[in-house]
Amino acid sequence: MGGSSVPKSAGSSLRRYNEQMLEKDISDLLSSWKQDLDDCLLIFVFAPGIVNRNSIFGCQVVRKDDPRIRHVPFPTRRPVLKEVDRVHHIIMSLQEVSEVRRQVMVRKVRVKKAPPAPAAAVATRSVEEERLNEPAIFSLVSKRDEPAIRALVHQDESAINVIEPVNRRSPLHCASLAGHARMVSFLLSLGADPTQRDGSGKVPYELCKGKEERDAFRRFWASEPDKWDYSKSQIPSMLTIEMEEQQKQKAAEKKEKEKQRKKEQERRKKEQAKQKKEEEEKNRAVQESQVKLSDRELRALAAERRLGVTSKHPEFECEMCKVKASSAPFERLGFKYCRWNSRASARI
Template structure:
């Protein structure tokens, strides 16, 4: 009855009647080790037609004989799976996700994430440390990743220890932990053992260990698989391999850049060659050619000159009447394509010389550049250069003074050492005694009681 309810619910969720399996579908499915076919009750065979339904082999009890495993009462297995607890432990790439389900209800879940893999490196820190030798990094980032490795393993151990009663009561424990480091983080605390018969692997690819992924894996494992669809896929794959390779179709011809270049006005080639007399002659014949549009990217000659970084050509085209407000196919004006300061200054100088010729608010030019402003900029640059020169001079002078003081101190210390060497042992002992008594060989200073002036005797 439980099996019939499950099959009806899954049929209502999207199993179609129109799909039919081929004669060899069941044999092809038996060859697949992760799926076991299910014999439908007679009351459901008419509704499903020739459908073949199966479940994942990892859900069945483990036996040494595969035939004995396939003879297991799958209906009882499905009922038990819906009543008992099933645990999921996933660990990969610094991510950890654990859930315990009972039927379709999630009893408890927990996820962790630690920074253990360097960005764009693709290797865990523990794996790099295991290489040994000079490959072991000693940076601050590697120390942080090592600490996170330890904390992640500690967090997983504490969680599994707190979940031990639920894990002991679970019917199956699905573990997905690729790599030695990930497996040790789950099996190292001995709460879940490697040789536990309840531990199973996930029989299909999984994504990053997060809560949604664990829920997806649980739903897919607990659902009945349509055998006929996969049988069709296997037959289709064999037919695809048997088909002869067809000759490739001729490629569609598209107009090349050379063909497009033939349709361009000649002014563009003269701009790239910086041929000012030829450009002037063309404009003299037809003034509108100065603002002609290139068919490939909708650029004007002024766009090309600004993009090429020719400041002199930019000024020349502007003087001939080139429009600085035209936009190309991506909506950029010539000023936005300038590569350097010289080209940008050429636009600003032209605005200062011809302030009423164009609507410069559409050209993206920030401000005009008058001769007075250029003179002020030169003066500021000269002052800045002079200040930098003075600063370097003072720095050099300071270094020389420090070097001179250091040399004098070294000479003074050397003289003291030499004078100590020349003294005899008796004199050295006398000097040491004077230091202990706080007296010197010279007469001590005294202070006048009346005028309070210090003087030596």
């Protein structure tokens, strides 16, 4: 019934009373039907909610663990006699009474069927099975076992150009894709076809990952120019020994030029740093000499800067303080001084 044990209002008291009376009516009704219910093969119940289920199963006439209990497998309407007839008609039209009796009396053991394998798993399994059936030369190529490959090709020359079932690739395709330049040269020397295409329409040269594998194809073309129709192999050009020497020489020259360029940059940086340092020292010396000037001399220099007048006297070095200055010097006995105090000190 829900709620607390003590009613808190007149409305809740009335609701509880009605629920109790409803349970009593249902219990009395089911008790009067007990004989008929005991003779039933199946009992269909539609009682949504805890209160409704307690009203039906609380009187012990119908138990929850009764194997005959079934849930009405479709929605129902208002519980009136007409609706009961409709539900009964639908249920009886689904199965015959004999079939229902057989299902009640005989328990069928249901065996769970394994769920079907997903398409991806089936595809993976099929690919793995195909890989298990691929020729032995492919595993030898992946292991780079040259003696075993040579012996296998010696027994069967067609093994060098055999096709694996998954991607329709040859051993030369696999070696190019794996980036084994030495294996590429070895397979070509045994008669591997560089014009053979795989399932995606690519030749072995197109699967190369690096320069070494591509150069292996070009060197083979230079050594065997008439063995294959290299226009179908997508190899751009042959690579002779002379061409390799020229490439090495060009690479060395380029490296030397780059080295010289870096050295020149370092030299320029050092010169610029040296010039900057000299300018800073010169400016510092000028500032120090200006600090030692008298107020009158500083005002004269400031006036010259404002008027844009340059000094008529060349730069000289003071005989007393050894500081270079460009202002009008003080002279005595042929010696030049940057200020009067220096001249007076020299006189003393």
